[in-house]
Amino acid sequence: MFSLRPRRWMQACVVCLLAVVMLGADPSARFNKVGHEMICTCGCGQILLECNHVGCPVSPVMIGELHTLMDAGGSNTSIMNWFAAKYGATVLAAPIRGGFDNVAWIAPLAVFLLATVGVGFLIRRWTLRSGRRVAASAVGPGVGGDAMRERIRRETEY
């Protein structure tokens, strides 16, 4: 029971945070956010709320539908699913339907993490080797002063 306390505290904190965020949610900000998650399907390729074509036949209709769905109390996800079902997946400005769409998000993160681990491994291998080399050279003959100075100057110029 005692061991669960920190977990309870964390849960309570999350609930409070969500409450603060949700209670502070402004309907116009939500409309703005969802409207910026979709693309106008007239072919201009612009974000729905940024489509500025004179007499665009599509964006006013879509914006009207967005207003209606928001007034009806739909969640952001359900609204976007509705648009994806009606206009096709390209209406969403980013792939969020799950399944293979998740690969779009996971791949950059995975590559970044792998590369970070790779660089970390490389640095560790180099520093270990370098440590051994320094230890070996410490017992060897001394390096010529001029050559050493020139090397230091070259290596530290920038």
Added chain:
Amino acid sequence: MRLHPMPEFGSFALLLALALSVYTLVMGGVALWHSRGATAGADGAAGRLGETARRAGISSFIALSCAAFALVWASFTNDYSVSYILHHTNRALNTAYKFSALWSGQEGSLLLWAWLLSAYGFVLRMRHKVDVRLTAFASTILAGIQVFFLMLLNFAAPPFAIQPGPVATDGFGLNPLLQYPEMVIHPPMLYLGYVGFSVPFAFALGALMMRYPGEKWIHITRRWTMVTWLFLTCGIFLGAHWAYSVLGWGGYWGWDPVENASLMPWLTGTAFLHSVMMQEKRGMMKSWNVWLIFSTFLLTILGTLLTRSGIVSSVHAFASSNIGDWFYGFILIVFAVCLFTFFKQKDHLKSENRLESLVSRESSFLFNNLILLAACFTVLWGTLFPVLSEYVQGTKVTMGAPFYNRVNLPIGLFLLFLTGIGPLLAWRSTSLRSIRRNFILPSIAMGVALVVLLIVGVRPWEAGDDWQGTLFSLVTFTLAAGVITAITAEFLRGASVVRTQTGKSLPASTVLLVRRNTRRYGGYIVHFGIVVMFIGIAGGAFNQSHEQEMGFGDTLTLGQYRLVCQSFTQDSKPEFDTEYALLDVYRGQKKLLQLAPEKRIYFPNTDHAQPSTMVALHSTLASDLYVIYEGRDPDSDKPIIKAFLNPLMNWIWIGVLIVVAGTFLALVPNMTRAPVRLAVVEPRLVEAEAHHV
């Protein structure tokens, strides 16, 4: 049969340029083969053959200049027998835009590409005495690239193709979106950047092929790479500024595939500029650097493939054509040559030194490269994912701003962090004492900035659905305070050492310090410019917009501004029909100015009528008031006005100017040789040297 002297002259010049480039490639290659083993320029028959190849390369520039001249001449003389001129110009077009017609379509822009490549080659071949043999290798490789573009121009996308049938009396005109002063400068700048990366690529490949001893080739190509990087930077931001001023959607970067195509080589090129210092100073990362410059070049070609083959849809893309296959072939050949050369000469690329500590300048460069390449991968992935999705799922998806912003913002923040701490770390190893000494001021600055920002109201938890943007801004502003303090402290620390040595005043010491090591302090100024740009980008989290119908006397309030409609009208001009509104702008009770947002319809009453937005802009250091005329409500007949308040926009453009200034400074040779310490007793002094030399 009609005669077309100028187009025929242009076509002949293109064919001649191709022949000369083939000669440079083949005979240059033969001469290098026969003189293999020689370290300097070859003598005897091989040397003479190599010299003829060099001169043929120079002549190809003259031939391509004639071809470019012929196309511009055709544009100026309204020669609508040429299909390209017919489709991209008309009689009403003013002189500057008639000139810019050279790059406003597929064939012309390929001609510009080939001409710029030959111009770079011309300079390189004229300066061959810098290193005769290495230049001969680079010249031959450049000729290979040029042969590809000239084959395209001669056989796949000829700019002098004759329009069948009777000659039209007027042309179709230039896309109105391109009729803007920046569009006269932006494409050549971008192309200078794209094409310019061919030169460091040719030098790197050539140096690897000939097993060039030492790192002199990096010294030779340093200025080429920096100038190229500068052109690409200017090209990208001129494009962003054009998009902001012309497209009328309130933003400057839409993550369109064409924009992405320019950003990718910029990211790898930036990584190369940093990591090449490790090779120059410490003989490390040789294989990595070679692949960075190979990748940068390949990305410039891939970007061209993406935008010209129609495999990804873009609002900028040139019409889909059959030249995609040519680019696939070329990329494969280049990649195969790079791979073969790399594996053949791999033993030549062994590092002379190893990394000695995790906390060092070298490891900061490694992480910097990691971040830049991660950003590049994200952009490439986002650009290609729709194609992959269609292949796997059978449906295309859109990869728009929400994807790139979410993935790239954390990467960008990490890069900003490294921009600050990287220069504070010493080469080889940094001691704890040095870290304490160098990091204390930036840390205090960040703490103070964070507190002040929270007090003035930058609080993510109060931003509702926009909390991510506000959090990003808070972190950016805080990090920016730290980085700016770190850069300033570096200048002051160095200047105080110079002041102690020379007894001069602090400003004079700072100038002397910068003159002694322009590369280092130019680099710091570039970093400062990047930080200023980040501040401007972070301001985007606080953008506001409002749209409403505005009849006579109606008021629209946005932030501190109040817009009052004075009138609205429509007019007809020879080139376009126009509608506009006159809006008085007030701050408080004070009238500041009058704005006139306008909507133009070019080629009215034709089947290719095209609307164009003329943005009305009131720009200050704090924010931009950006007003567009969206059209008229058909019911009320009142104009619909949309106004944006974009905070800190000018900081982005100012940041770019600082980056340009810093790069120019870094290109200037040191006026005084950096002082050399006479004795190094302990490693600690080496570290001190790293900060003050």
